[in-house]
Amino acid sequence: MSFQQESITPQEAMFNEAMSAIQAGDRPRARDLLTRLLKIGQDNPDYWVWMSAVVETSKERTFCLKEALRLNPQHAAARRGLILMGSLPPEESLVLPARYQKRNWQAKASALEGGEQSKAVPKSQFALMGVALVVVLGLIAFAFFGAQRQFMRRTSAPIIFIPSDTPAPTVETTPTALQILSGSPTPLWMILKATYTPTPLYINTPHSSSEAYRIGLRYFGRQDWKNALTYFKQAATAEPTAPDIEYYLGEIHRAQGNYPQALQSYNGVIKDTPGFAPAYLGRARVTLALNEKNVESALIDLQTAIEKDGSYGEAYLGLAELYLQTGENGQALEALEQAEIRMPESPLVFLYRAEAYLALKDAGQALENARRANQLDVTLLPAYRLIGQVLQSNGDLAGSISPLNVYVTYQPDDAQAWAMLANAYLDQKNARDGLKALDQSLRLDNRQKEAYLLRAQLLLDQDKAESALNDFKAASRLDATSYEASLGIGKALMAMKYPGDAYMQFERTKALAQDELQNAEVIFWRAQSLEKLGQLEVAQRDYKALTTLPAGSVNAEWVEYAKERLAAMALLTPSPKPKTATPTITVTFTRQPTKTKAPTATRQPTRTSTPSKTPLPTKTPVPASPTPTR
Structure with a gap:
């Protein structure tokens, strides 16, 4: 008796090929075909259920089944799968009937008795296949082929591999974009051309009696x-x-x-x-x-x-x-x-x-x-x-x-x-994503000195001096010898308009400098704090010291700024004064400055000889020069 086979679409033909591959045990082939189908139609819950049968890890399996259930909340096979995975509580109504609970050898025996070759599945039978084969073969397949691997160094998973003859697929080194489905990351096998085929277990001895x-x-x-x-x-x-x-x-x-x-x-x-x-x-x-x-x-x-x-x-x-x-x-x-x-x-x-x-x-x-x-x-x-x-x-x-x-x-x-x-985001001037990444890093581990230093500098650049100060202090608590943390505290105090506290901090930082460049940086910031305190004579001496340092031991921008400030100070014409000993700078250190507290008053330097009683000259207004960043 002859009959006309119902025509099928290319998509249905590909699905049939995937089913044949699963029945033949060719999971890589089935996974490749189902991946193509999902790229064409991600809204088909049956594709997701069948994909759960051929992926490698329990996380991927759970992801597939959840996608199927999201697309069709009544999908029985997806619910059974998630119950089996432990992601859903058991439901008596979804217990698989005994007649479908066949072992591998029973399924093969039934197929041989039937004697029929697999036929292309017409469009009208898709629903039947979705109910019967998805329930039986899908769950049996992913139950039997669930070996996954762990590659994290130092914590190798207890699965032993031996070499595989499977040729390595040709793939891109890294994906150019990450597609997100339903608010969770898409498994890598979904966004890449091919995935690795795991080698069999070193130990898989048959135990027929158990x-x-x-x-x-x-x-x-x-x-x-x-x-x-x-x-x-x-x-x-x-x-x-x-x-x-x-x-x-x-x-x-x-x-x-x-x-x-x-x-x-x-x-x-x-x-x-x-x-x-x-x-x-x-x-x-x-x-x-x-x-x-x-x-x-x-x-x-x-x-x-x-x-x-x-x-x-x-x-x-x-x-x-x-x-x-x-x-x-x-x-x-x-x-x-x-x-x-x-x-x-x-x-x-x-x-x-x-x-x-x-x-x-x-x-x-x-x-x-x-x-x-x-x-x-x-x-x-x-x-x-x-x-x-x-x-x-x-x-x-x-x-x-x-x-x-x-x-x-x-x-x-x-x-x-x-x-x-x-660090990479900040290098690309992407402060928004850089700050988010630093926040996440420090939420996971608050013992990272470098992360605190990075975030502190970023906050300082955003005029969030008080938050920056907290991060610099956190870094200093983790490493009391950190030059960067100590200097950062002083810079944050300067930004908060506490030059006296900043001066004291820079004095402490001087002992932590490890090379000529760091020593020059301390002088640069100390000079600014002295100028803000009104200690112009001592500030001039620090600025002049910067201009005389060798080129390789000082930042050129610091030298230019020092020259600008020296020129501005030269506009002031004080009366001649007799030579005096080096003035002693006396400041009060405020341990916990707040934004609402007024800056601590700073005393004038105590001099060791009597200066001229000539009145101090009137200062010519000097335009404020912006403080260059390091």
Whole structure:
């Protein structure tokens, strides 16, 4: 019997291809097709649900399902998915019927019995597929393919990778813009051409007798440590001698910060199965986490892991991490050479190599390797941070804005990254965004001296002297020897019209100056405070001292300003006075000036000899000269 197949649109054909790719287990292909579909029609909730089945991390999965539910609040598959992820409370009405709860082998058996090849899905059947296949295949797929990875240095996630033969996709180094959907950042796989394909787990031994092992592994991949721990404990009860189960328990404890318990698990594996290399790597990481000075013990474990399994690239990565932590960057590079042989396309190899080159002040090699890490895995967030850091070290602050923006969008809790971004904004005269970034940085970590100094100077430039004074004082509390903080306090007091307090502060700052330029800067500001106090004779002496300093030890603008003030003072014609000893400047220091308090009166200098009683001349009005900024 013949029939005419209903014509389908190119979009529907692409969707059919995505479904076929999912059924064939080709998740990268399915993800690529669904990404294209979402770029065409982001308002289709079924696309978002299916995308949740092929993304890599639980955060991305949750994002997709929430988008689907936002577009269709009644979407049953999306609600089931969010309940499974723990983002929504359970609903009895959404329990999956028993007839749909098939295991993988049952689904394959049913397909073979049916004997029918998959057909193109006509437009009229889209609704049916959205209800049936999305509920069954979608949730099963993302439940089984949930392994995610963690790339943050020093806190490597307890997932072990081996080299992948998957070729690296060709991608842009950094996205030019970040698209925001529903008030939250769009996952990187949505705005970039391709994403990294993770390598399989080093340890994934079949445990046919224990369903708890498979469930625990899925929770482990989602970094749901609580549930993973529950199921792996059940698996350990069923198979108490399995070394990989005990190893995963150790990794879970390490991820939870329960280092003593993790150490106990690793020691148990090593005792019962001394040839199990990953346990030595885990123990090395825990040893360092317990005490960063335990370098020797960690080094022995890492070397032992390599002896037990010479092809274990992750152990060489761990060795490189250790050397980076101890500042032995040359040895880190040697370990990374060995890691690259065993893991030729690992983005972490290039990321750590970039860190080593940056520490060695080789900005060119650092940038090349950081960009290569980014090309291999566009979702590797530390690579964006490192690219920005290297560009800033090379003086390209403008170029660092784009990668740092990507990083803080997806990793908003990194205070130092916000400070770097603020520095770049301020370099580009973008005070508004610079101030926002500094505020965010200091909210996350109020122990950053440099961030306080940056914000204080920005506030001072905006005539917010009192706020600037508070930040300069905060920086000084963090580092009492900071020349910049001490000088800044004096500058803020000058802006608040407290020249007496400012003079006393500059006198204290003089002892903190570390070179001729800083010493000249103190003289420059002290001269201004003396002039404001009416101590013209002493102010003239400071201004003259500036004009006689060698060119390399003084800012040219300070010299020009000093000459202007000396010329203005020369217009005054005081009567001749006998030579006197150096006058003593006496001021009263006001510890907590406020805007409403009048400036402290300053006494005239006490002289050691009797000056002429000739009346002081009338001063010729001198136009106020603006105080140049540093």
